[in-house]
Amino acid sequence: MIHNPGFLLTALAFVAVIGPLVFVHELGHYLVGRWCGVKAEAFSIGFGPEIFAWVDRRGTRWRVAALPLGGYVRFKGDMNAASMTDPAWLEMSAQDRAESFPAKPLWQRAAIVAAGPAINFLFAILILATFAFVHGESRTPAVAGVVQPGSAAAAAGLKAGDRIVSLGGRDMATFDDIRLYAQIRPGEAVAMVIERDGKTFARDGKIGSVTEDDGFGNTFQIGRLGLAPGDPVVEPVSLLRAPVVAIERTGQIVRTMIETMGQIFSGGRSVKELGGPLKIAQVSGQAATLGIESFIFFVALISINLGFINLLPIPMLDGGHLLFYGIEAVQRRPVSAQAQEWAYRSGLAVLMAMMLLVTFNDLSSFGLWKSLSGLIG
Structure with missing residues (x-):
């Protein structure tokens, strides 16, 4: 009989999953940004009140915040954590503009944005390749x-x-x-x-x-x-073939995600199957009780999920930025500031609605609503 983990193990496991994956994701943005000569003003793990922080010699403020549900890198020229362009960047000195994000060529901006999801996939591929090398391929x-x-x-x-x-x-x-x-x-x-x-x-x-x-x-x-x-x-899987096996497995997982999402949108599956942070926390604790390999495999799955979700063409997400860059490449001029602001507001509304939905689903799966109805009745 498998027992549910306690609250402490669940909380620790959740932080152990989300913390490193958010760090890896934002590190992708940060490293490619540095390679492109963009200054990072802040690198944050989590949102909300700051727990502790330090400033490195490049002037980047590294901070850890109280809510470990995400993170961000704010580059010079960004107005906020969503990387909306600050109109004031044009008023900077020539030296400051040279190291700001909006001043970079389109391909560099796209590379910086795509690096976050890409490194999540690479991180998962590394884990799955190790498993393939150790355990072989079925x-x-x-x-x-x-x-x-x-x-x-x-x-x-x-x-x-x-x-x-x-x-x-x-x-x-x-x-x-x-x-x-x-x-x-x-x-x-x-x-x-x-x-x-x-x-x-x-x-x-x-x-x-x-x-x-x-x-x-x-x-x-x-x-x-x-x-x-x-x-x-x-x-058995050789060291050279292990990455190939891992890429194939990652492709299978992504295809399954796409197919199940399609089933939800077509009505073949209930939206109640969508889970959010609370569900991830619960399953993190459960995976931790099954042993280190099960937990690491779960980390790989969440890393793939994080990379995939961030590539969705929703403003506020990396995929939304890449969509704007694609439009910019076609029309040979940036999307207007008004259109971007409207899109970001709409994207925020979509994300908030999705967060409310998955939180409602999470609480339902924990039996909260049934318990409350019992108390009221």
Whole structure:
């Protein structure tokens, strides 16, 4: 029986996940900014009241704040932590303008902004590459070793020994491909291409839906075909191939994120599945109870998530800045200050609405609303 972590472990685990990842993300902006000759006026881990800070010899104020839910690098010429351009930068001296962010060429500004998400992906790839080198790569063939009676696979007429060539038009190279495809599609119809005794044929089926408990009291629906693999095949991974395996796994994780987001927007999944900082804190503590490897793997997942979310084309996020730079590259002039201000206000409203939604979902998953309704009733 897995026990839920206590509050102290949950809090420590959350800080241990978010703190380093925010630092890594902002360090990407900072390092590329320095490489481009931009002065960083402040480097902050967290928001809100300052806990402690120091100023380095370059004049950058390094600060740690009370709310470890993000961070920022404020470059010279930025008006605020969201990197909105300060109109007063044009009034600076020539020397100050030369080391300000708005004065840099478009490609340099884009590189500085993209560096944050990029380093989150690189950080995760480093972790996953280490895991691949240590544990090897699962290459179990996409062949049904066992077909569970009464399962979705059995209903579709699959038999032991069948090789699953594709599901929903997607090639299945390994048994892990089958699992990853099915688990986010509970109850969905699926077109199957099967190879049996050297002959290939198509079958229409439906992915089964099962309710699982993660051991911490959380239940969720997950897709299952009802297949079990044959003998597992784990191939050793060389030091040179480890990054390749890690990049492939990162790509699979990002594709899963995109597909699940698409399901939420299309109505295939409930918005209640969206989680926020409280949920991350809870799962951080849970991952910590499962051992150091599970915790480190969770850090890699959150790092990928952080990089992906920041690339969304929402003003206030890195992706929003990159969108503006893309428009600037096309029209050969910056987006007007009025349009940017409107976009930033809209982006802030979207982010605040999303934060309220995921916080509501988090509290619901903790049973708060049910407890309150019980007290009121």
